[in-house]
Amino acid sequence: MIACLRGMLFQKLPESLIIDVGGVGYEVFFPQSGQVRLPGVGEEVFLHIQTVVREDAFNLYGFLEPTEKEMFQLLNTVSGIGPKLAMHILAGISPAEMARAILHDDLARLTRLPGVGKKTAERLCLELKDKVQFVPEALSASSPALTLPGEDQRVHDAISALLNLGYPAARAREALAAVRQQAGAEGFAAMPIEELLRQSLRALV
Structure with missing residues (x-):
């Protein structure tokens, strides 16, 4: 499964892009209305990718954030x-x-x-x-009550990493909530991102 792509923006099409990664062109669905946010053709671009596999297709959908x-x-x-x-x-x-x-x-x-x-x-x-x-x-x-207590950039980075591994957003946040409950508020706040991700993956097993 492709989780992200970094390469040269080779071509902009009405509903997609062609990204040249090491000489291989990947077609990535990306609406024309959002292409004003992209760099110019010939420049480097990084996209978060959602891979959607169907019986008759293997489609890539790209996102800047x-x-x-x-x-x-x-x-x-x-x-x-x-x-x-x-x-x-x-x-x-x-x-x-x-x-x-x-x-x-x-x-x-x-x-x-x-x-x-x-x-x-x-x-x-x-x-x-x-x-x-x-x-x-x-x-x-x-509604601030809906936020995960102790949430900061580490939490956002951990969620992003779990998404890139293919886990749904809801499950990623549930895993982080379980890690916080087990570690306690102070332990959770002091936990480095590497350990936070490791513990989250353990909670997802």
């Missing part, structure tokens, strides 16, 4: 939302704004997104409200 990849994974758990629709949704809204809309049942904002009708917006709020706590910007503006 790990929180975008996390939100993409969550969106794909909702009935009626597939990978391509999830990409178009995220091209029109940041993960923080998406999380805030879900936390506040903001159906008006959600239904302005491409492909999202009222029923889909209601499902998003119902199914994801307790799963969007990985977006710190959204939580600070809504």
